[in-house]
Amino acid sequence: MVQPNGTVITLVAGDAQTVEDLLEKLERRHLHNVDAVSLRSGDARDATPRLLSSHATYIVSDADPLEHVAAAWVEFFDSRSTLGTLEIEVERAVEQLESGVVVMPDYYLLLDPVGLEGTWRHWWLGVLPAQSRNRVLPTPASVDRVNRLLSRLPSGRAWPRPARWLRTLERTVPDRAGLESGSMSGLTEMGSSD
Structure with missing residues (x-):
């Protein structure tokens, strides 16, 4: 599977x-070494060639390969x-991710998470961070804050193979998602001064 040259970052809100x-x-x-591009208008599979063709250090987009899985969950x-x-959505995502048709971002930047409502809050602050805590980062929706965050992205374990955790989503209850891993701790850091 071919990987992008830079660090792929998906903005979500x-x-x-x-x-x-x-x-x-x-x-x-x-911004220096930042390729910001909206890929929302088409199919998620259309985003992959664009992500692969960039030579920027950071490729920031709105292409989320788990968008339909998240909505279905x-x-x-x-x-x-x-x-x-x-x-159905889980199997489609697993197939597309494992075949390289779509690319899992290295990081999700969660813009203004305080405004998230209901079960969506559990998806972004529980389910995904439980898989790799440092890969979902809450931040205010500001160019300066995003730029600052790009310059100091935390390291952490990579996403586990999608099939392993996506196929357990029906047993991942919203109110319990991520509690064992302490995944919601990043929210307290969002408002801290730099």
């Missing part, structure tokens, strides 16, 4: 407009969808 606005600001700022636990829907 409670609303798409926050991500779109920040990506636009990052593109206008022309949230809807399942909010009783708005079925287990079958979650299973």
